[in-house]
Amino acid sequence: MxxxxxxxxxxxxxxxxxxxxxxxxxxxxxxxxxxxxxxxxxxxxxxxxxxxxxxPEDKTVKNRIHFDWMPTERSRDDEVERIIGLGATLHEDHRRADGLGWVTLLDPEGNEFCVERSTGERGL
The missing domain is CATH 3.30.720 (Signal recognition particle alu RNA binding heterodimer, srp9/1)
Structure with a gap:
């Protein structure tokens, strides 16, 4: 399949x-x-x-499934700023002082998605 x-x-x-x-x-x-x-x-x-x-229905509750994105061309923080500039909004910031963590954003219709550390930040 x-x-x-x-x-x-x-x-x-x-x-x-x-x-x-x-x-x-x-x-x-x-x-x-x-x-x-x-x-x-x-x-x-x-x-x-x-x-x-x-x-016809509006979104009313948290998504039951969402995307976790890992940038390949930018850092996590640069990607978050870029996507916010495209119309997303910050929902929850889970970044830590040691550089780990992720950011949860909302798309223009309120669907949650996450941006994780990039491939470069992970050493991939």
Whole structure:
């Protein structure tokens, strides 16, 4: 079996896909347009794409699943600042004085996700 997409319920699929496209650098599908009931960002193979689907309900509680991102081109702190500049908000800061830890952010619709230390900060 292959995991094809991770699907995220949302109010505005194209807007949220555009945000995540900026975060990841993965393109929004050329088939998707503003106002469509769904929008896909296409990840490089073999990574599953992110599919955003419009639902009528608002998000009301903490996510039951969320993404943990590890930057490859920037430090954790630089990546956090970049993503906040794209429209995310700081939710919880778990960084420690010794350099360990992570930051929990919220995307424009309030979905939680974490940014961990980068590959370079981990010595990878």
């Amino acid at each position: 292959i995991l094809r997409h991770v699907t995220i319920d949302c109010a505005d699929p194209y807007r949220l896909a555009s945000f995540w496209s900026e975060v990841t650098g993965w393109p929004v599908s050329a088939e998707d347009n503003p106002g469509d009931p769904e929008a896909l960002i296409e990840a490089p193979s073999p990574v599953p794409g992110l599919l955003f689907i419009r639902v």
